[in-house]
Amino acid sequence: MHLDVGAIAAAALGYLIGSIPTAWLVVRWTVGKDLRHEGSQNIGARNSYDVTGKAWIGVLVALADAAKGAGAVAMARLVSGEFLGIAAAGTSAVIGHNWSIFLGGRGGRGLAPAAGVALVINPLPLVLWLLMYLTGYFVIRRHVHVGNAVGTLGIAILIVNTPGALLRAAALVEPFQVVEFKIAVVAMCIAIMIRHIEPIRQLLQQRSD
Numbered sequence: 001m002h003l004d005v006g007a008i009a010a011a012a013l014g015y016l017i018g019s020i021p022t023a024w025l026v027v028r029w030t031v032g033k034d035l036r037h038e039g040s041q042n043i044g045a046r047n048s049y050d051v052t053g054k055a056w057i058g059v060l061v062a063l064a065d066a067a068k069g070a071g072a073v074a075m076a077r078l079v080s081g082e083f084l085g086i087a088a089a090g091t092s093a094v095i096g097h098n099w100s101i102f103l104g105g106r107g108g109r110g111l112a113p114a115a116g117v118a119l120v121i122n123p124l125p126l127v128l129w130l131l132m133y134l135t136g137y138f139v140i141r142r143h144v145h146v147g148n149a150v151g152t153l154g155i156a157i158l159i160v161n162t163p164g165a166l167l168r169a170a171a172l173v174e175p176f177q178v179v180e181f182k183i184a185v186v187a188m189c190i191a192i193m194i195r196h197i198e199p200i201r202q203l204l205q206q207r208s209d
Contacts, residue, residue: 006080007088013079014072014089018096018113021103022064023048026057036106040199043100044108046144062112069093069116073173083177087184090117094188098195109195111148114188124162124170125185129155145199152196156189 023043024035031052035043038051045065049058069090076089094114098107118126129151136150137143159167164178171181 004080004082004084007082007085010076010080010085011088011092013075014092015096016101017068017072017075018093019100019102019107020068020096021100021107022068023061023108024103026061026064027052030054030057036103041106042108043103043106045112065097065108065112066116066119068097069113069118070120071116072113073117073120077173083173083175084180086121086173087177087180090121091184091187091191093117094191098191107195109148110188110192114192117188121173122167122171122176122181124167125155125159128158132158143203145196145203149193149196149200152189152192156186159185 021043023045027033027035027038027048033051035041035047035051039047040050041047045058045062048061049055052058072089072093073086076086079085080089094110094117096107097113098110099105100107115126118124118129132154133147133151135154137147140146140150160182162182167178167181168176
């Protein structure tokens, strides 16, 4: 695994695409509210729905955020022919979504763009994440952030231990590199978990009150 100009350019492009604050823009344009000061203040699909009360806005934001992840990968394939560039762009899109340069470092929690990345590179992590989410939600506690955290932690562990042959069989892009893909998945999971620390902390505080 080595860095090249194409991979660096793909990562930078991925970050910029991920940084587009779709939730903030949609809510601002439709109802005139600033998500940075409304609801949970998270710049994502769920808070878009909570603040506006409109399901179609939440769905639109979720799809747009997923499209950012998929679009970053698509652009990376044009900029860099190596899988490292593709993986870097996908990871950077999630980081950009979570810490947008256009909102001074504010952002969402990264699940939708990560799903978009998985859908176009390798859907296996997304399938496993959904299974882990349901396990966390229904077995541990019926709370979306608990499900998200369990799904994210679980998928990081599962993908690291998934045989390379299985990952290659589910891959949708060529060339595909197992080690680079595993690193990208773990990096995206870390970015997602960091943004879930605060809601989990608030949930635990509510239980102790």
